[in-house]
Amino acid sequence: MRILHTSDLHLGRQFNGLPLEEDHAAILDQILAALITRDVDVLILAGDVFDRAAPPASAVRQFNGFLGRVAAETRAAVVMIAGNHDSGDRIEAMAAFADGRRALVRGALSPAEPPLILPDPEGPVAFSALPFAYDYAARECFPEADIQTPEDVLAAQMAAARASVPAGARWVVVAHAFVAGAQGSDSERPLVRAGGVETVSPRVFDGAHYVALGHLHRPQTAGAAHIRYSGAPLAFSFEEAGAEKSLCLVTLEANGQAAVELLPLRPLRSVRVLTGLHADLVQSPPSEDFTRVILTDPAPVIDAMKRLRAVFPHACELTYAREARAGALRPGAARAAALSDPAQVVAEFLQFLRDEPATAEEQRLIAGGLQALRQGGDNA
Template identity: 60%
Template sequence: MRILHTADLHLGRQFNGIPLDDDHGAVLDQIVSAITSNGIDVLVIAGDIFDRAAPPTSAVRQFNGFLARVASETAAAVVMIAGNHDSGDRIASMAIMTDTRRALIRGAISSDEKPLVLSDAHGPVAFTGLPFAYEYAARECFADEALHTPENVLAAQVSCGRRNIPGAARWVVVSHAFVAGASTSESERPLTRVGGIETVSSAVFEGAHYVALGHLHRPQSVGASHVRYSGSPLAFGFDESDCQKSMSLVEIDAVGRATIETVPFEPIRRVRVLRGRHAELLLAERSDDFIKVVLTDDAPVIDGMKRIRDVFPNACELLYERNERVPEVKSLEVRAMAVASPVEVIGDFLQHVRDERLSENELAVMASSLGRLRETEDMQ
């Protein structure tokens, strides 16, 4: 069975105040084309369809038109869930008149998650959609006051879904969560209150042959190759300027092994960081890309951004490289000791205890956690 996995469309979002309607239209067209050109059996959208619970009318119309094209121009089934940016009730309303033989649309949490069961030449494949829900909603749904973390909630959802899977079926789980060890971006909204434990273990999905994840915007597998984020189709921050956006094309064989390829998105406007002298950048080819400019000029440039926008009309930020440098502190008498960063301290401790420094995945989790601690301190 061939699955096209995407997520985090964030329809209705803007980039630094600039509407993205045309950009979203282009990637939605590419999803439809990928379905038809790759013989896709199931399209999975793993949450954050819209950027906010009450999206603009233009975003709703855009998505409705997209679903109509999938229904009329392709034979693919659709499995989609609500993410933390979505209104669960809004997403659930899309399922009221839906052909349940061809679609599974899950907006609100349920204590009895029924799968969409499809068949290929090797037998049944069951798709379980687990919409995002906060702890308070899960405690009410499952009548369990012990659900205090996102992992508690997700474990309860997976357990309920697992009970309804036919014994011989291969199993695909669709979820919207922050799995421990994954790399984050600046544009993702936290899934829990300040100070809460946001991450969940990939082990919670035990038994699934493929886990289609949403929430994090970088395409990546985490914990195991079959537990995967497709990432967002568009970059929503300059920290994602180095990230190739893509869809995940997943083929599940007769025994449930998932083979994964990526289908790259081609945005009509890219997100780029340009570094150089002001006069040099003015000689560049005109571009409508979203641009962050880092000037290497020693002296301030008069009307710097205004003149940059003659070449890059969607330039969003301008700063000077000299302001990014850490000022050098000199002493006439005593040389100051270098102050180690928190990550360095933790890395040294781990090397001492387990003879191993932080891995790339651990560094990503540590940086994310320290960032939230700083935000908490700033709020106090």
């Protein structure tokens, strides 16, 4: 059986205030093309379909249009869950319009966690779709379980799902979680309140032949080769500049082994960071990419962003390298510096700001200024 796994579309999201609707349209077209050209049996959407619980109408129309094309132009079944950005009720409502024989759409918890069982020449495959839920909702659904953490929530869901899987069936689990050992990024919203334990052990998924995860935006495995994040199909922060985005094409063998092929995605606009002198950068080839510019000019440039946007219309951040260097001075380093010679501290700070050592004249002025401060303190 061939499964296409993706997640974290975040429809309706913006990039630093710039709309992403066209970028999402390009990605949805590529997902549809992969379903057709690779003759995929099942499409998995592992949560965070939308960026907000109340997404803009344009995002809802865009997604509904995509699902309509999947139904009309492909033979793929659909397995979809709500993530922490989604409204579980909104996702659950979509189930009423889905063919229950070919789709499993889950936004709300169920004490039974019933699977979608699909026939296959090599034996049936059971899909358990476990929507994201907070601990208070899980305690209502599973009153007999002691639920305090995200791992407790998933453990209760997995126990219910495991009991519903037919004997001998291969088992695919879809979940939205932060599995211990995986790497997050700055574009993800925490799953718990500040101070809480966010991660879950990969052992919670014991028994599953493939675990299709959402939430983390980097494609990666989590604790085992068959427990995998597809990653978000678009970059949502400059931390992801240069990151390769992909879809997971999973071939589930007769023995339950999952072979994964990453299908590269081609974003309409990439995310990149440019560093250099303003005069050099405005002579660069034009680019539509989302761009952060770090200027190395020693002094502020008049109308810097306006002139940069003539070349990079989607430039959305501008900083100066000297400001970044100044911000890099950590409290620990500052405390250590306070114990050394004050004149040396000031001279080193000047060099830190401008990449040039203090001149002899500057050192003389620093020493004189410090001496005047000392004398003033003594006379106070």
